[in-house]
Amino acid sequence: MNDITLTIDNQTLTVPPGTTILQAARQIKKxxxxICYHxxxxxxxxxxxCVVEVEKSRVLVAACSRECENGMVVKTDSPRVQQSRKTILEMLNSAVDLSAAPEIQNYMRTYGANPRAYADGKKRALPLHDDNPFYLRDYSKCILxxxxxxxCGEDVQWTFAIYRGGRGFDxxxxxxxxxxxxxxTCVYCGNCVQACPTGALKSKREFWFENGRDLRELARESRIAKKKR
Known part of the structure; x- marks a missing residue:
């Protein structure tokens, strides 16, 4: 198949078929x-x-999955795109604890998102799960x-220990x-923890360190607990 020629922010480039807008933009340092893309x-x-504006498209399109087309004209930072990203960030912040998500906090500053927007919205209030020796699950920080x-699934580990649950706000x-x-079926590989962008999944060692616990003292307590068992 022939290569595809398109324009991104007034810069013309040629890419192989199957290239997404996001991949094409990164080729020219745009x-x-x-957030969800890896x-x-x-x-x-x-x-x-990652939404962008495509000429003659009624709606903004997701750059991470929309493939490039011949003659496509893309705007990655138009006023419409900026407003969309700002609104998304404000809505996320209204529902989720983003205190351990520095990348998203940086996006909020970049796009001028108001941390108090939708302040009356209902926050996700879910219990902290501490049920294994290696990591914690704090789903109040989860952005889904x-x-x-x-x-955990078919992109890396094929373990399928975790999956989607509930519907709507739940x-x-x-x-x-x-x-x-x-x-x-968890094998404690740690891939899910590494992939999490918000701190909803965190290793216990990191959690303890952030909360000022002495890791040597924790190790001593662990050895004592094992002896008692």
């Missing part, structure tokens, strides 16, 4: 913000932070980007049948 995973097109699900990440992690 940075499009992403370069090694299937693009889920969920967060909509599905990156952990992809890492949508969440869960184990199958809501069992504790030790009773799931």
């Amino acid at each position: 940075e499009i913000p992403t 370069e090694h995973f299937t693009a889920p097109s969920l967060c909509r932070m 980007c599905w990156r952990c699900v992809q890492a 949508a969440r990440i869960a184990t199958f049948f809501d069992v504790a992690i030790p009773q799931s």
Whole structure:
């Protein structure tokens, strides 16, 4: 198949068939913000932070999954695009604890998102899950980007210990049948923790360190607990 020629922000380029707008933009050093996208995973097109304006398209399109077409004219930072990203960030901030998501906080500053917008909105209030020796699950920080699900599933590990649960506002990440992690198929590979962009999944060592705990003292306590068992 012939290569595809398109224009991104007044710059013309040629790319192979199957190239997404996001990939094409990165070839010419145009940075499009992403949250749910991971370069090694299937693009889920969920967060909509990567939306761009395509000439003659009625709606903004997700750059992470929309493939380039011949003659396509793309604007990655138009006023319409900026307003969309700002609104998305304000809505995320109104529902989720983003205190451990520095990349998203930086996006909020870049796009002038108001942290107090939608202040009366209902926050996701979910319990902290501490049910295994290696990592914590704090779903009050979860933005439902599905990156952990992809890492646990067919994009990386093929373990399928965690998946989508619930619907609407009650949508969440869960184990199958809501069992504790030790009773799931989890192999403690850590891929889900590495993929999480918001700190909803965090290693216990990192959590303890951030909260000022002495890791040597924790190790001593752990040895004592093992002896008692």
